[in-house]
Amino acid sequence: xxTARYLxxxxxxxxxxxxxxxxxxxxxxxxxxxxxxQDYAIKSNKMVTAxxxxxxxxxxxxxETISNGLPxxxxxxxxxxxxxxxxxxxxxxxxxxxxxKVPVRFGSQFTSGATFQATTLIxxxxxxxxxxxxxxxxxxxxxxxxxTELDTKESVSITYFLILVSERSLQIVESNLANLNETLKxxxxxLAAGMAEQTDVDQMMANLKMVENTKSQLERTIxxxxxxxxxxxxxxxxxxIILKETLETIESQINIEALLSKEFDYRQNVNYILSExxxxxxxxxxxxxxATVLPSLTGFYNYGVNGMGDKISDLRWxxxxxxxxxxxxxxxxxxHRYAGIRKAQINLEKxxxxxxxVTEQLLIQEKQLRYNLINANMQYKTQxxxxxxxxxxxxxxxxxxxxxxxxxxxxxxANSLYLQxxxxxxxxxxxxxxxxxxxxxxxxxx
Numbered sequence: 001x002x003t004a005r006y007l008x009x010x011x012x013x014x015x016x017x018x019x020x021x022x023x024x025x026x027x028x029x030x031x032x033x034x035x036x037x038q039d040y041a042i043k044s045n046k047m048v049t050a051x052x053x054x055x056x057x058x059x060x061x062x063x064e065t066i067s068n069g070l071p072x073x074x075x076x077x078x079x080x081x082x083x084x085x086x087x088x089x090x091x092x093x094x095x096x097x098x099x100x101k102v103p104v105r106f107g108s109q110f111t112s113g114a115t116f117q118a119t120t121l122i123x124x125x126x127x128x129x130x131x132x133x134x135x136x137x138x139x140x141x142x143x144x145x146x147x148t149e150l151d152t153k154e155s156v157s158i159t160y161f162l163i164l165v166s167e168r169s170l171q172i173v174e175s176n177l178a179n180l181n182e183t184l185k186x187x188x189x190x191l192a193a194g195m196a197e198q199t200d201v202d203q204m205m206a207n208l209k210m211v212e213n214t215k216s217q218l219e220r221t222i223x224x225x226x227x228x229x230x231x232x233x234x235x236x237x238x239x240x241i242i243l244k245e246t247l248e249t250i251e252s253q254i255n256i257e258a259l260l261s262k263e264f265d266y267r268q269n270v271n272y273i274l275s276e277x278x279x280x281x282x283x284x285x286x287x288x289x290x291a292t293v294l295p296s297l298t299g300f301y302n303y304g305v306n307g308m309g310d311k312i313s314d315l316r317w318x319x320x321x322x323x324x325x326x327x328x329x330x331x332x333x334x335x336h337r338y339a340g341i342r343k344a345q346i347n348l349e350k351x352x353x354x355x356x357x358v359t360e361q362l363l364i365q366e367k368q369l370r371y372n373l374i375n376a377n378m379q380y381k382t383q384x385x386x387x388x389x390x391x392x393x394x395x396x397x398x399x400x401x402x403x404x405x406x407x408x409x410x411x412x413x414a415n416s417l418y419l420q421x422x423x424x425x426x427x428x429x430x431x432x433x434x435x436x437x438x439x440x441x442x443x444x445x446x
Contacts, residue, residue, distance in 0.1 A: 068121070
């Protein structure tokens with residue numbers, strides 16, 4: 001039964017992963033939506049992994065700080081062979097030899113001992129503040145992890161968009177190449193029939209060559225973007241990645257009105273939270289400096305045994321023990337503590353100033369991003385209209401050219417204007433994606 005339950009659990013864990021991941025001849029293959037890519041990067045991205053390790057380290061650092069104030073027990077042991085015992089001269093009166101000095105050896109040939117000591121911190125103000133500082137440092141590492149995850153989601157999204165945009169541009173160029181090849185064939189036929197000149201053919205071939213170069217550049221750009229995405233996902237360089245979403249599906253998910261209607265609470269922004277953490281750390285640092293003028297109280301208990309004798313097998317053992325309190329009170333430090341307090345006060349004021357500056361920046365950024373989103377949306381709509389107009393002009397010019405009513409130069413110009421309109425439209429769409437993404441990130445909407 002245990003084996004069956006184990007296999008069932010294993011299948012439940014692996015099946016969702018297999019929807020994204022498949023192993024084909026040793027090559028990793030990923031089929032990802034944008035959300036899948038973000039989630040995968042959060043699990044495997046190296047920067048996120050490092051930030052997650054910082055969180056784990058901060059948890060251990062907290063316990064390390066707490067344990068410094070808990071009871072500590074130490075044991076020591078020793079064994080000594082006094083090769084030459086200490087000799088001193090005593091008055092002979094003690095030995096019935098007045099007026100002389102008698103050499104006397106003190107101690108035993110062998111001594112041995114063991115000591116056990118327990119100490120505990122009863123009161124120490126810097127220690128108490130240090131525990132609070134370690135707790136805050138753990139929260140700070142968690143907030144840093146949150147910011148790293150947001151940055152990673154943003155970078156993955158941008159790369160995902162770039163790939164889709166580049167692939168769409170490649171489709172447009174390939175379609176244009178097909179049309180140009182057909183036009184070139186028609187031009188050569190017209191030349192053979194005496195209805196066109198050689199310059200028309202040359203013009204068509206030059207235009208075709210230029211578009212082929214553009215295609216090659218786009219193919220290299222797409223591969224570079226896929227490599228960037230592999231790096232962001234934390235997968236091997238030879239991994240195969242398939243993007244499941246298209247520009248249309250992502251575009252359909254953009255709701256400008258809904259996004260603009262969302263309220264912005266700067267206190268929930270991770271950059272503000274981090275600046276607030278830094279202010280608290282500075283405040284605790286000031287308290288810690290002030291606490292150095294307070295006394296420290298420690299309790300201790302000591303138990304020991306000591307053995308002495310001239311033979312190892314015949315040592316005489318004696319026990320000892322003690323307990324007590326140790327109070328330490330700082331009195332004078334030549335201004336060292338005062339300088340530390342002043343420095344901590346300055347750092348606290350600096351942290352508060354930084355927090356105010358971050359607040360102002362976030363409020364300004366929010367207004368700017370909302371404006372940018374509205375403007376980007378308007379530009380995209382305008383460029384879409386331009387594409388339709390340019391396409392109609394190009395198709396009309398191509399028809400006129402085939403009937404000898406337009407020159408090859410006019411057709412080339414119309415084609416260039418159409419391609420430029422397509423590029424402008426795609427660039428406007430990419431700008432819209434990126435602007436929306438920036439506002440989503442600011443609103444913690446990723």
